[in-house]
Amino acid sequence: GDSVTQMxxxxxxxEEAFLTINCTYTATGYPSLFxxxxxxxxxxxxxxxxxxxxxxxxNKGFEATYRKETTSFxxxxxxxxxxxxxxxxxALTGAGSYQLTFGKGTKLSVIP
Amino acid sequence: GAVVSQHPSWVICKSGTSVKIECRSLDFQAxxxxxxxxxxxxxxxxxxxxxxxxxxxxxQGVEKDKFLINHAxxxxxxxxxxxxxxxxxxxxxxxxxxEGKGTYNEQFFGPGTRLTVL
Numbered sequence: 001g002d003s004v005t006q007m008x009x010x011x012x013x014x015e016e017a018f019l020t021i022n023c024t025y026t027a028t029g030y031p032s033l034f035x036x037x038x039x040x041x042x043x044x045x046x047x048x049x050x051x052x053x054x055x056x057x058x059n060k061g062f063e064a065t066y067r068k069e070t071t072s073f074x075x076x077x078x079x080x081x082x083x084x085x086x087x088x089x090x091a092l093t094g095a096g097s098y099q100l101t102f103g104k105g106t107k108l109s110v111i112p
Numbered sequence: 113g114a115v116v117s118q119h120p121s122w123v124i125c126k127s128g129t130s131v132k133i134e135c136r137s138l139d140f141q142a143x144x145x146x147x148x149x150x151x152x153x154x155x156x157x158x159x160x161x162x163x164x165x166x167x168x169x170x171x172q173g174v175e176k177d178k179f180l181i182n183h184a185x186x187x188x189x190x191x192x193x194x195x196x197x198x199x200x201x202x203x204x205x206x207x208x209x210x211e212g213k214g215t216y217n218e219q220f221f222g223p224g225t226r227l228t229v230l
Contacts, residue, residue: 036221043118043205043223044156089155098144098209100219104155 002027006090006103013080013110021075021106023064023090031092033057033066033073034100038087047075047088080110115139116208118222125196126230133191133225135162135206141186142208146219147179150203162189196229203227 006023013019025031035047035057048057050066050073057064062077073090090103115138125131135145143164148156160181161169168181178200180192189208193200203226207219 044207044221046218046220049218098219099146099158099161100156100207102155105153107153 002031002092002094002101004090004092004101004103006088006106008104008106010107010109013108015082015110015112016079017110019075019077019080019084019108021088021090021108023073023075023103025071025073025090025092027071027092027094027101029095030068031094033064034091034093035062035064035073035075036089036091036102038089038105040086044089080108082110082112084108085110116206116220116222118204118206118225120225121223122226122228124228124230127197128195130192130194131196131227133193133204133206133227135189135191135208135222137187137208137210137220140208140210142189142210143186145183145189145206145208147181147189147191148205148207150205150224156205159191164189193227196227198229201227201229 003026032051034049036044037047038044048059050057053068055066064073064075087105087107089105091100117136119134145162147159150156159174162181162183164183183189203224205224206222209219
């Protein structure tokens with residue numbers, strides 16, 4: 001079945017540091033790929049997505065590129081802020097499916 | 113963007129009682145909704161798929177008689193935790209896909225319901 005593997009946290013960075021959270025996946029066909037963010041005490045919010053190979057999703061300074069050759073969708077941000085502190089989930093849906101498969105989540109803490 | 117609400121946001125109940133959690137899509141219709149359970153510091157575990165007009169589809173290991181799901185309308189799904197026990201304490205989250213051309217596989221999540229069983 002489909003699966004998502006993302007780097008385990010927690011990750012602690014200083015403000016303005018560069019962020020990378022690795023995510024790789026296993027799926028048949030051409031899944032859609034997502035990054036969700038969960039701020040403390042809140043529900044999940046879609047951060048960005050990519051629906052086909054070589055697509056780059058971007059939002060709020062975060063980026064991730066759908067790499068089919070390496071089955072990866074790494075999340076990056078050039079300069080993190082304290083307000084980016086949250087748990088980040090990589091996820092996928094199979095072709096034509098609504099059902100999401102999540103990674104285990106990576107907690108990011110950004111310190112001033 | 114689309115909005116999904118959950119009610120209540122938190123609930124505390126005694127062991128042996130039942131608790132109902134509502135999930136509503138506020139500005140779109142959803143023939144399918146999903147219910148997840150999230151344990152502390154862990155990922156979301158899909159419990160079941162709620163289908164409007166038909167029975168819910170449960171994931172392996174999830175007790176159908178304990179977690180009753182009713183998709184009453186195109187905008188409402190309910191999850192009832194029956195005879196709750198402390199081990200049922202968790203964060204329950206629903207999601208709904210907004211159907212339509214170009215957005216068929218995008219889901220919107222409710223804010224979650226924190227259940228504590230004493």
